Amino acid sequence: MKYNPKFAEVGASLPGFSNLHPLTAQIEGGEPLAAGSLEAIWESERLLQEVTGMEAFTMQPMAGAQGELTGILLIAAYHRSKGNRKTKVIVPDSAHGTNPATATMAGYEVINIESRDGMVDPEALAAVLDDSVAALMMTCPNTLGLFERHLPEIVKLLRSVDALLYYDGANFNACMGRLRTGDVGFDVVHLNLHKTMGTPHGGGGPGSGPVGVSARLEPFLPGPRVVRHADGSFGLKHDLPQSIGQVAPFYGNFSMYLRALAYMLRCGGEGLARATTYAVLNANYMLARLRDHLHIPYDRICMHEFVASASPLGEYGVHALDLAKALLDKGYHAPTIYFPLIVKECLMFEPTETESRETLDRFCDDLIAIIERARVNPQAIQDAPLTLPVRRLDETRAARSMIVTEEKS
Numbered sequence: 001m002k003y004n005p006k007f008a009e010v011g012a013s014l015p016g017f018s019n020l021h022p023l024t025a026q027i028e029g030g031e032p033l034a035a036g037s038l039e040a041i042w043e044s045e046r047l048l049q050e051v052t053g054m055e056a057f058t059m060q061p062m063a064g065a066q067g068e069l070t071g072i073l074l075i076a077a078y079h080r081s082k083g084n085r086k087t088k089v090i091v092p093d094s095a096h097g098t099n100p101a102t103a104t105m106a107g108y109e110v111i112n113i114e115s116r117d118g119m120v121d122p123e124a125l126a127a128v129l130d131d132s133v134a135a136l137m138m139t140c141p142n143t144l145g146l147f148e149r150h151l152p153e154i155v156k157l158l159r160s161v162d163a164l165l166y167y168d169g170a171n172f173n174a175c176m177g178r179l180r181t182g183d184v185g186f187d188v189v190h191l192n193l194h195k196t197m198g199t200p201h202g203g204g205g206p207g208s209g210p211v212g213v214s215a216r217l218e219p220f221l222p223g224p225r226v227v228r229h230a231d232g233s234f235g236l237k238h239d240l241p242q243s244i245g246q247v248a249p250f251y252g253n254f255s256m257y258l259r260a261l262a263y264m265l266r267c268g269g270e271g272l273a274r275a276t277t278y279a280v281l282n283a284n285y286m287l288a289r290l291r292d293h294l295h296i297p298y299d300r301i302c303m304h305e306f307v308a309s310a311s312p313l314g315e316y317g318v319h320a321l322d323l324a325k326a327l328l329d330k331g332y333h334a335p336t337i338y339f340p341l342i343v344k345e346c347l348m349f350e351p352t353e354t355e356s357r358e359t360l361d362r363f364c365d366d367l368i369a370i371i372e373r374a375r376v377n378p379q380a381i382q383d384a385p386l387t388l389p390v391r392r393l394d395e396t397r398a399a400r401s402m403i404v405t406e407e408k409s
């Protein structure tokens, strides 16, 4: 997403939702007073189950990274309950950087495996697999914007040592209506609703990183959980003896996933699939337009994003950073340039489903003009940005002598 659709904002600010005290459902006799909100949580979980094919969801995690931690804690709880002694989590080098950080925070040793041809390599995976492996964390589409080709083989390998499969689905806007993680055999998936459903990434607001699980992990989900009683009324269930406990205050970022709920209801299954189609089509269109102007290290059909490299401009002394700064002058948000680590001088382009052919063309034209200028007048690009209130910042000084308080005026 690049935009906040208005209908989702309106839905989330309905007074019945926004004026309700968050403890209402927890006071005696309060559940009926919070019936609408409880139903919204229940319905959000149910729709996400349908989108992903998972058995159950928790809406509590408030960001992708927190969803990951929740997921890995669920996996740890599962292994503990079975008496499994597991100490390692495998993370491919094409995974998102939060994955190894998460596994480390949860107390696991991280085993890195190298990708081959941009893909998780089943042979490299098999070489490090043994009974001490708790899980594999897989980002799909991976950070190169590529779909992992060997999923069935990978699932089979992990199953052979009772290791679980974690799917980093932060970029599920490349998969909706096309792939369900539950159908492929994954045990845990987190989604970034603030990238995929009704709110943009880095939009300045809070996030929502709900986690879906397979049936065997359901008993460990965070509580309290919203339940629907036989008579159709909604309530909270606190008696969850195997739960890993609460991972967020109240029910997570409620108003964020209300926006996602509005988005899902408005789009329907078909609309979500169409959003995915456009996200993927737009990225491939841009890739085709930029292919002859930058280096494309993994040049094939991409998913919702692709990674290019500014390495051909090295001989002019122009780097990815310079192109990113020059784009600011033209009024664009700069692409990610320090990630993924496996591509030098990388530029990651993710146009999203909401751009039109015209805006995609305008961006490509402007970027191509910058690249051509870099060849004849590198200095002009190295000096960018020229039109912003601040030019290039001294990033080292900014990090070393950080000023985090404001002068009293």
Ligand SMILES: *Cc1c(COP(=O)(O)O)cnc(C)c1O
Pocket (backbone or CB within 6 Å): 063, 064, 065, 066, 096, 098, 139, 168, 170, 171, 192, 207, 209
């Ligand atoms: C954005 C992202 C994350 C982290 O999500 P946050 O909400 O920023 O914590 C994790 N994995 C992938 C693949 C992502 O794109």
